Amino acid sequence: MSTDFQTGREALGARLNELRAETGLNGKDFAALLGWQRSKVSRLQNGKQTPSHSDLDAWAAAAGRPDLAGELKGRLSGLETHYRSWRRQLSDGHRPRQEQGIAETTATRTIRGVEVARIPGLFQTADYARHTFEANSEFRQITKDTDDAVRARIRRQEALYEPGKLFRFLIWESALHARTGPRSVQAAQLDRLLSLVGLDTVELGIVPLGAELRRAPSHGFWIYDRRLVIVETISTEMWLDDDDSICLYERAWDWLAESAVYGHQAQRLISRVRASLDTA
Structure with a gap:
């Protein structure tokens, strides 16, 4: 805590x-x-x-x-x-928190994110999101509103195609291997990631497992412009808006970005993980 x-x-x-x-x-x-x-x-x-x-x-x-x-x-x-405790935020299910995400994304021009164990919600397929929400509902023993939550998450993704916005995300390679559902769901999710590489509003970096790191990624976080950082823990979501916290997380993002691969290199890495699903 x-x-x-x-x-x-x-x-x-x-x-x-x-x-x-x-x-x-x-x-x-x-x-x-x-x-x-x-x-x-x-x-x-x-x-x-x-x-x-x-x-x-x-x-x-x-x-x-x-x-x-x-x-x-x-x-x-x-x-x-x-x-903000997850217990209170999700007391009525996942959809209200997804609606908050839509509002924050609408109000932001540039989002920088780091994910170490899953695909960012902005890039998830409907099936991948569905399995994620269902598992989380069971884990937290909360109301299941999976279909409403999935619709809200997909609606948030409309921002990916808005001119003037920029989504700069770093994904640790481990997240590409972490399966939240059947192999077919994971394969479709990786195909979705491949399709986003090269989109003018998306800068996607993959941090290889064997990369030399100035600082290992300990958890995921999202930076909204220079006004807000959102960090998830297992019990709490932290919304940090003070200058010291924002500067600290910007440094963490910058250091990790140094170890990431982009463009064709990122595509090759994702494709290699995707191919392993066909041979497993």
């Missing part, structure tokens, strides 16, 4: 602890007043658990300060502006 996020969560926990202490109740009695397990009160106070809005409403009321619920929720919203 991000250090910045954890620091903010601990600060919110300290504020909750302060309000609880003002009641004169210990953690056990305060938990009983709320009808919660004592462990939950402890986790919230110590910044070990992120509270929900309803948790904060209940805490403020139990502390006799319902007027402070807005302050507490404001602190939480400050955390979630930059650190």
Whole structure:
């Protein structure tokens, strides 16, 4: 978990602890007043658990300060502006997050991206996207809205053909080998990548597994112009808009770009992986 996020969560926990202490109740009695397990009160106070809005409403009321619920929720919203849990973002399925992606892409002229374990959503075929969404729904145990999510993802790809936009993506070769579905789905996906090489709005670089790297790619990220970086972790999506973060991720992108191959070299590498599917 991000250090910045954890620091903010601990600060919110300290504020909750302060309000609880003002009641004169210990953690056990305060938990009983709320009808919660004592462990939950402890986790919230110590910044070990992120509270929900309803948790904060209940805490403020139990502390006799319902007027402070807005302050507490404001602190939480400050955390979630930059650190958005997948649990909350995908509570109604994948489509709402895909719609956000369309909005961000529409507002951006140049997107630079790095993917290390999968094909970028902007380049995915419908079948590849379908298998990705279905697997993620099962993993996260969320509402399945696969068809709506796939339609939204494909609709976002219309931006690839808009004059004036530029999509500069680096894909680590491992992502070409990582299968999210049947061999036929992977083959069609690689064919799709081959068709994008040379498109005037797309600059596609493949980082070979044997390339010398100034810095190994640890995770994927997308840079929207110079205003926003979006980074995915297994539990959280980070939306970073401060100058330091943007400069750091731009440097990471630039360093990795030095090791990538483009044009005909990229096509040959993709074609080699594609051919291996026919002989496997």
